[in-house]
Amino acid sequence: MPSTRRQFLHLTVAAGTIPIVTIRPIEATPAMLGTAIRNVVGEAQLRTGKIRLDIPPLVENGNTVPMTVSVASPMTAADYVKSIHVFNEKNPQPNIGNFHLGPWAGRAQVSTRIRLADSQKVVAIARLSDDSFWQVAADVVVTLAACTEEVN
Amino acid sequence: MASALINVPPKAKRGDVIEIRTLTSHIMETGFRRTAAGELVPRDIITSFTCRYNGTEIFRADLFPAIAANPYLSFFTVAKDSGKLEFEWIGDNGFVSTASASITVE
Numbered sequence: 001m002p003s004t005r006r007q008f009l010h011l012t013v014a015a016g017t018i019p020i021v022t023i024r025p026i027e028a029t030p031a032m033l034g035t036a037i038r039n040v041v042g043e044a045q046l047r048t049g050k051i052r053l054d055i056p057p058l059v060e061n062g063n064t065v066p067m068t069v070s071v072a073s074p075m076t077a078a079d080y081v082k083s084i085h086v087f088n089e090k091n092p093q094p095n096i097g098n099f100h101l102g103p104w105a106g107r108a109q110v111s112t113r114i115r116l117a118d119s120q121k122v123v124a125i126a127r128l129s130d131d132s133f134w135q136v137a138a139d140v141v142v143t144l145a146a147c148t149e150e151v152n
Numbered sequence: 153m154a155s156a157l158i159n160v161p162p163k164a165k166r167g168d169v170i171e172i173r174t175l176t177s178h179i180m181e182t183g184f185r186r187t188a189a190g191e192l193v194p195r196d197i198i199t200s201f202t203c204r205y206n207g208t209e210i211f212r213a214d215l216f217p218a219i220a221a222n223p224y225l226s227f228f229t230v231a232k233d234s235g236k237l238e239f240e241w242i243g244d245n246g247f248v249s250t251a252s253a254s255i256t257v258e
Binding site: 063064065068088091092093095096097098099100101102104105106107108109110111112113114115116146 | 169170182184205210211212213214215216217218219220221223224225226227228229230232
């Protein structure tokens with residue numbers, strides 16, 4: 001009898017503490033990613049396709065990672081890309097950049113260099129002239145992290 | 153003071169899609185780093201970039217701490233008329249930097 005009660009107490013302690021300790025920190029920033037995306041997209045449906053994200057799958061230095069986003073669009077007055085939004089999953093902050101363009105661009109393509117604090121998923125979203133949203137995600141492995149290192 | 157590198161083709165045919173590349177020197181301090189003493193280094197980044205072609209805005213970017221130091225941006229536009237491309241970077245602590253380039257369209 002006493003042993004089963006002890007076992008029962010051990011179980012409740014384990015069940016009560018482990019989820020709080022392990023699950024929350026892992027989910028914190030991906031949830032921020034979802035919120036950041038919803039802030040841009042609203043209730044609209046996110047479709048996959050049309051948009052392409054070129055980023056190295058393995059980077060040695062997260063301080064400067066080249067990235068190119070391009071969207072398959074004729075870029076005419078009737079059918080063009082309004083904006084491109086790039087997000088990350090595990091930096092201290094989920095936004096990377098918002099880029100606003102229009103039919104005059106001729107080609108829907110933007111390149112920049114970004115920082116990645118950890119190995120993570122990078123998400124790019126394009127907003128077209130008909131207000132449809134298209135997304136693509138890429139996984140990047142980072143060996144040297146950026147953003148939070150100590151200043152010398 | 154900040155300096156910028158601009159790459160715009162000096163000549164283009166009317167209707168050509170041209171690539172514009174810009175690079176400006178800026179620390180892009182994220183605001184998430186700490187000194188050895190444990191103090192947070194305040195954020196100092198460029199938050200906005202705008203490109204105008206003969207006075208009309210053709211490209212705008214909102215930048216976040218996840219943009220690498222010395223922000224590089226490359227984008228495209230259709231060469232319409234000869235004239236001037238103006239670039240403006242705006243950031244924390246009243247940072248403003250401008251640059252311009254000329255293009256001849258035939």
